[in-house]
Amino acid sequence: MTQAPRDGGVVRGVRISGIGVHVPQRILTNDDISxxxxxxxDWIRSRTGIRERRIATAAEAPSDLGVxxxxxxxxxxGVSPREIELVISSSLIPDMVFPATAAVIAERIGAREAGAFDVQAGCTGFVYALAAAAAFIGAGMYRRVLVVGAETVSKGLDWEDRRTCVLFGDGAGAVVVERSADHELFTFDLGNDGSGAGKLNMPAGGARLPATHDSVSRREHFLKMDGPEVFRFATRTVAESCLRVLQNADLTVDDVDLFVPHQANQRIIASAVRRLGIAEDRVFTNLERYGNTSCASIPLCLEEAMESGRLAAGQRLLLAGFGAGLSWGSAVITWSLDGAPDGDPGRDARGSDT
Ligand SMILES: CC(C)(COP(=O)(O)OP(=O)(O)OC[C@H]1O[C@@H](n2cnc3c(N)ncnc32)[C@H](O)[C@@H]1OP(=O)(O)O)[C@@H](O)C(=O)NCCC(=O)NCCS
Known part of the structure; x- marks a missing residue:
């Protein structure tokens, strides 16, 4: 895909001041699915790199994990909910068609006067939401924005379809984005190829195909995907978008301390890493344990990288998302947080992850 060069994509004076994640307790292994x-x-691990994933309870929706x-x-x-001026949430499958999951989250955390809206950009939602937050702050409209990526994709999967259900998992991540006196770098490359909209979708339940007995019996309320086509799209797009965003930031791959790609498939990640020529020890993955958690995958990686000492304040991050749309979004950002010192009892950051 060729894309005309775009000016900018660069926002300064913005920082991430807090990150939090939550994953459900229940683990579903590949052997369990078989x-x-x-x-x-063997099939799932060799084709995807996934060994197990977390599954939400029957009662849980994205907002429960996101909160x-x-x-x-x-x-x-160290920010109170009342100081949050805007909540942007992203989910592949939100709580409801409307209202926005962000509205539910804002109410439940006590950010009652904050604006709230959802981003629908497939699994790229978190990168789009982060870009929107940075742009709102960079434009001077807000000082503190909460960005959430929250998923219970398991609810929208056809558990009789082995080509899709083995790939996904549930989880949530959130970051607080704030105005900063320092000039940390936030650069984005966002794009979409709508000709691939039918390659990854949930056909029914919206206005195009409202829910009927027939639509339910045809299993049209489940996620549908042309896996090989999405695979081809992702392997082509991720490296191209990463190179574009690095160019926007006047950087090269050698300037990247850590590459955090969307965790969909180990073979897609390996292809991007090969094309970018980035060293393996500068790539973070955890999809083996979580599968594809869609909008939650990048914040889940960031938090784990930080807490395990792979990511520290001042380092340059390259993020790459892709998904339904077919959408893509890459970012170069300066990370501004350090992990908790070993044994800090106040930072049970991952929640139920044991
Ligand atoms: C889904 C994906 C793993 C399938 O791998 P693939 O190598 O392309 O496999 P194919 O779909 O061509 O299927 C090959 C065979 O494996 C079978 N197969 C598919 N899923 C299987 C499973 N879970 N277990 C066993 N066999 C399976 C297929 O039925 C097919 O069998 P057939 O040749 O007898 O018809 C791969 O296409 C992929 O990862 N695509 C990207 C998906 C993605 O990341 N989407 C999210 C984007 S955010």
Whole structure:
């Protein structure tokens, strides 16, 4: 895909001041899935790199996970909910068609006067939401924005379809984005190829195909995907977008301390890493344990990288998302947080992850 050069994409005077995540307690392994579906641990691991994923309870929706992540992010930032001026939430499958999941999260954390809206950009939602937050702050409209990526994708999967259900998992991540006196760098490259809109979608439940008995019996309220086509799109797009965003920032791959790609498939990540020529020890992955958590995958990685000492304040991050749309979004940002010192009892950051 060729894209005309664009000016900018660069925002300064913005920082991430807090991050929080939450993952459900229940672990579903590949072997567990092979008990009820014609698949195997060997097939899933060799084609995707995924070993297990977290699954929300029957009662949980994205906002439930998102609230827990958001509270932790606010706590780390030392920001009270009332100081948040805008909540932007992203989910592949939100709580409801409307109102926005962000509205539910804002109410439940006590950010009652904040603006609230959702971003729908497939699994790229978190990068789009982060770009929107940075742009709102960079334009001088707000000082503190909460960005959430929250998913219970498991609710929208056809558990009889082995080509899709083995790939995804549930989780949530949130960051507080604030105005900063320092000139940290936030640079974005966002794009979309709508000709691929039908390659990854949930056909029914919206206005195009409202819910009927027929639509339910045709299983049209589940996620549908042309896996090989999405695979081709991702392997082509991720490296191209990363190179563009680095160019926007006047940087090269050698300036990147850590590359955090969307965690969809180990083979897609390996292809991007090869094309970018970035060293393996500067790439962060955790999809083996979480699968594709859609809008939550990048913040889940960031928090884990920080807490494990792989990511520290001042380092340059390259983020790359892709997904339904077919959308893509890359970012170069200066990270501004350090992990908790070993054994800090006040930072049970990952919640139920044990
Ligand atoms: C989904 C994906 C793993 C499938 O891998 P693939 O190598 O392309 O496999 P194919 O879809 O061509 O299927 C190959 C065979 O494996 C089978 N297969 C598919 N899923 C399987 C599973 N879970 N277990 C066992 N066999 C499976 C298929 O039925 C097919 O069998 P057939 O040749 O007898 O018809 C891969 O296409 C992919 O990762 N795509 C990107 C998806 C993605 O990341 N989406 C999210 C974007 S945010």
């Amino acid at each position: 008990q009820f579906l014609d698949t195997s641990d 827990l992540a958001a509270v932790r992010a606010l706590d780390m930032a």
